[in-house]
Amino acid sequence: MVEIDPDITRASTLPSKYYTDPVIFESLLNQFKATWNYVGHTSQYEENTILPININREPMVVTKSGGKFSCLSNVCTHRGMILQSEKECKKTLTCPYHGRTFSLDGMLKQMPEFESTEDFPSKKDNLEHFSIEFWNQLIFISQDPDSPLLDCMKEVTERMKFLGLHELRHDSSRERNYTIDANWALYVDNYLEGFHIPFVHKDLNNALEYNQYETEVFDGGVLQIGIAQEGVPFFEIPDGHKDSGKKIAAYYWWVYPNLMLNFYPWGLSLNVVRPLSVDKTEICYSGFILDEQLLGQGAGGDLDKVELEDQFIVESCQLGMKSSSYQRGRYSPTMERGVHHFHRILTSRL
Ligand code: FES
Ligand SMILES: [Fe+2]
Structure with a gap:
């Protein structure tokens, strides 16, 4: 180079x-995966907010539940459907394809017709978490940070x-x-x-x-x-x-x-x-x-x-x-x- x-x-x-x-x-x-991306101010998130956001072509959602913020994959762990297409306030994330349901911290809660599937659910069926950190109420996420947000700032x-x-x-x-x-x-x-x-x-x-x-x-x-x-x-x-x-x-x-x-x-x-x-x-x-x-x-x-x-x-x-x-x-x-x-x-x- x-x-x-x-x-x-x-x-x-x-x-x-x-x-x-x-x-x-x-x-x-x-x-860009290693760096921090601004995704909003804490005042923009009421309780149970789900906000889809694409960064570096990675579909993600930022959620707030029980006062806690998470940044999760927006891709269903069943067959890859995008879970959420617009900002909404609700208590769970439900896949529009076959109804798989996750809590706002990414845990799989429910899936129809999977009673006889072996070793199900496992950790792999939960949504992946990305890093989320704060700078003066401004929210930043990173896919794979190489240093903490506060160091960069x-x-x-x-x-x-x-x-x-x-x-x-x-x-x-x-x-x-x-x-x-x-x-x-x-x-x-x-x-x-x-x-x-x-x-x-x-x-x-x-x-x-x-x-x-x-x-x-x-x-x-x-x-x-x-x-x-x-x-x-x-x-x-x-x-x-x-x-x-x-x-x-x-x-x-x-x-x-x-x-x-x-x-x-x-x-x-x-x-x-x-x-x-x-x-x-x-x-x-x-x-x-x-x-x-x-x-x-x-x-x-x-x-x-x-x-x-x-x-x-x-x-x-x-x-x-x-x-x-x-x-x-x-x-x-x-x-x-x-x-x-x-x-x-x-x-x-x-
Ligand atoms: S792809 Fe989400 S439930 Fe099937
Ligand atoms: Fe200029």
Whole structure:
């Protein structure tokens, strides 16, 4: 596999086949099994909720029963029927095919016409469990985690805890799902640099000081910091904090491979990048409020507009990736350290 030179001044960017080759896509997707995926806020789950969700083409359900959350396979252990097709509140999961019934913690409860089947039921007839963990009431699941969620979120938690993260309130009016015709990694590339802001986001460019845009890289992620222009809301950062004294309008966190946490003085906008196929990606937005009065202002103002501006770019680049005249480019050492870091992680983990 192609290496990305650790020295950004010498490195070339990720070759175009990473964005277009279905075989490379599949092996990259395998890595997603080890990472954490946001699946909702605890306030969205009443008692006995069953929520089907597909992640990395794995059909799953998130359930809440007796106050306890589980993430289970959504595939019937009899002959593989999908058990639940939409969100519902009920005490059991019943297969629509032949009536096999499970409790919301995945135990097989009942199955007609199996009285004379030997060694039945066994453990194998229960639904498989996936890992489920929490970060400030936000629920994450993983198929095969290689580290605990709180470890992956350590940098974010440390830097952002001054906000009182446990007070984030889920706002259902900020939920959005977009499907775009582009590879997931192009969407991430674009997210990881502020280089394009003056060209692509005219309004956002009037909120942030381009020359003071900062990028920090860390193990498993990137932090970008946008400094507020005059009159734009910024965080009140306590004394003693690493960023105290700075007028920060936005913290843009990316956690490998597909989680984006955008903190603004009004709260948090969270994006999950879900690869659907080599050239199709779903972007899922959720929002969490801290200070209602600051909504709609500054860098975190019209996020829908910024999103559409980015989608146009990313979809166009996907066409460029398919061109026989483009293989790879070079990095700006001042503006593309985040993109370079992402490409280094991606290629080193393959
Ligand atoms: S496939 Fe579910 S009961 Fe037969
Ligand atoms: Fe952008």
